[in-house]
Amino acid sequence: MQYVETKTILFSKPSDELTLKSGVKLGSISVVYETYGELNAQKSNAIMILHAFTGDAHAAFYHKGDDKPGWWDAMIGPGKAFDTNKYFVICSNVIGSCKGTTGPSSLNPQTGKPYGLGFPVITIQDMVTVQKKLLEHLGIAKLLSVAGGSMGGMQAVAWAVMYPEMLNSAIVIAACHRHTAQQIAFHEVGRQAVMADSDWMAGDYYGKAVPKRGLAVARMLGHITYMSWMSMEQKFGRKLVGKGELGYNFSKDFEVEGYLAHRGQSFVDRFDANSYLYLTKAMDYFDLTEGTRKLTEVFKNVKSDFLVISFTSDWLYPSPQSKEMVRALKANDVEVSYVELKSDYGHDAFLVEFDDQTRAITHYLAKVQRERASQ
C-alpha cells in the first residue's frame, strides 16, 4: 500500500493575483495537490492529471487511515497506465471546488466569511491558469502530458490551446471542446433544483442548514446522465426493493430509485452546493470557439500530440464530439490518436473501464516518450 499526503500551496503575493476570464481579479488563493512518483533530473517526466466535476486532488494511493485509495488509483501507480516508476504524476483540485482549493465555501479574506455567491464565476480556462501557477511553483517548464476525463478532458484540451509550448501531449477522455444545448440544459436543471431549495438562501447557507434536498435531486439527475440506458437496465432493470412487491404509494418501489436516493444523499455529505453551481457553470461556459471562431482556427497553435478517447455508450459526451475535435486537430496536422472504446457503462466508463484505457494510454505514453527522446 502506497501512501500520499495532500499538500497545500498558498498563492498570496501581489504578483500571484489572478485575472479570471471574466476580467475579475482574484487575490490570495490556496491550491491543494498531490504527487506520485519522482520527478527526474531533467524534469521531463511530469504528467498532470485533471479531475472531473466532483473529483479532487486525491487521484491515487492511500491517505493514512483510509480504506479506499484515490479516485483513479486503478490508473496511477507502479506498472499502471500512468506508471509512477516512470512518471512524476501531479493532481490538483480545481479552483471553485470544495475539496481544498479556494472556492465559494472558502473564507473571503476581505470579509472573514465564506464567499458564497461573492466568489467570482470561474471557467475551465481559469482552472488551467491556476494549474500553470502550480507547475511554475514546482519548477516544471514542460509536461510530458496532461490527462483527464469529462471536465478533466475539457481542461486538457484547454491546456493544449492556452499553453501549447508547455505540453508534449494531451490525453482527452470522454470530453468536448464546447458544451452543447443539451449538456447545458441538464446542468441548468440541476442548478435550478439547488436554487429551488429554500435552504439555499442565495448561497448564504454556511453554518446553517445546507440545501440538501435540492442538491440531492441535482445529483440524482447527474447519475442518470453518467450511466447508459443499458447499464441501468443491466444493473437495476425493474428490480423491486424491500418485500419485492409494488407498494402502491410514493415510497420507493424500484432498486433504481433507491440507488439514486443513495447517491444523492452521499453527495450531499461530501460536496458543497455552491461548488455544484460554480463548476457546472464553468462547464456550460466552456466553448473554445468562443461562439465565433472555427475549431480548426482554435487549434492552429497546438504543439502537442493528442490521444482522444470516447466510449460507445457515453451519451452525455458522445463520440461525435470527440471526433469533431479529432478532425479539427488533424486539419492542423496535429498527430492525433483516437480510440473509441466499446463499453456499456456510459459516461462513467472513464472511471470504470480500466483495462482498455490502460492499454491505450500505456501504448500512447511510450510513443510520446520515444518521440521526445528522438527529437
Place this chain on the structure above:
Amino acid sequence: MQYVETKTILFSKPSDELTLKSGVKLGSISVVYETYGELNAQKSNAIMILHAFTGDAHAAFYHKGDDKPGWWDAMIGPGKAFDTNKYFVICSNVIGSCKGTTGPSSLNPQTGKPYGLGFPVITIQDMVTVQKKLLEHLGIAKLLSVAGGSMGGMQAVAWAVMYPEMLNSAIVIAACHRHTAQQIAFHEVGRQAVMADSDWMAGDYYGKAVPKRGLAVARMLGHITYMSWMSMEQKFGRKLVGKGELGYNFSKDFEVEGYLAHRGQSFVDRFDANSYLYLTKAMDYFDLTEGTRKLTEVFKNVKSDFLVISFTSDWLYPSPQSKEMVRALKANDVEVSYVELKSDYGHDAFLVEFDDQTRAITHYLAKVQRERASQ
C-alpha cells in the same frame, strides 16, 4: 372553425365502483370527454384517442372563445389522419389527471376536501378500465381503433391485452409495454424535485401555496427528455439571451435555459403537482409482463391488428422498445405494421411530425376498414 364542448359523465352508482389494479376500491368518479364526427348506425366507426402524460380530453377542434384548438387537432378532423368525415373520435381525460376526470386534486366525497395523497395510486390499466366504462356508457361494443402516443401508446397496448374483443386495431406511437430503469429514473428525479419543495407538504397544499419550484424543475427535466440532442442543438445551440454576452453570474445566459424556465413556469400554471406524481407513477408501474411473464405470452390473446410507430431520434421511448413489441406480436401471428419515422424532434415528434404520421395512419385505417368490411 369547428367547435366542441367537453362533456362530463359521473359514475356514481354502486355498480360503478372501480376495483383498481392495486385492489383498492374507488367509488364515485367523474370522467370528462369530447367526441368529434358522428357515430354511424352500426356503431362501427368509433376510434378512441388516448392522451399522453399532461394531455387532456380536448384533443381537437376549438372551445368557444379559445384561439388554440385541441392538442392533436392537426391529426383529428375532416380529411385528417383521424378523419371525422368517416370516424367517430372520442377522447377522455385519464383518471389521476387534473383536467376534469377525478384525480388527487378532486374533492374526496367522504371528507369534502381534495384527496391529495389520499387518492389511490392508479395504473395504466386503471385508465383503460375507466375508458371501457365510458365506451359502455356511449353504447359502443367495439372500437375500430385505439390510438395514442407516449403514455397514450401504453394505454393502447394495454387495451389490446385487456379487452381484445373490443378492438379492431391499436395504434401505438412512441411507447412501450414496460418502463425501463432509465425511464423510471427520470420520473423519480421529477417526483423527488416535487416532494423536495417545502410547499408540497405531503400533498396537502390545496388552497395554499403550490409546490411550484419543485414542479417547475421536474418539468424542465421532462422537456430535455422530450427533445433530442439534435433538436436542442438546432433550436438553441449556445445562443445567448439578452445582451448576447455571458453574464458571469447565476442568472440565465443561454436561450436553452430561458426556454426550460418558461416551460417549467407555464406547466406550474396548468398542472397539479400531485397529478404529476400519480401519472408518472402509473407509467413507472407499467409492465405488461408483470415482471415474470414473457411478452409473447402477454400478447397471446390479442385479437386486434397493430400499427406501431417510433421515431429515430426518440431516446426516451427508443425504437428498440417498439421493435420488441412488434416481434412479440408477430410471434403470435398478429398482423402488425411497423413504421420507424425519421425525425430530429425526439419524443416530441408524435406532437410535431404530422405529415408522416398522417400518411401512415390514413393508410392503415383504410386497410383496417377494408378488412373489417370483407369479414
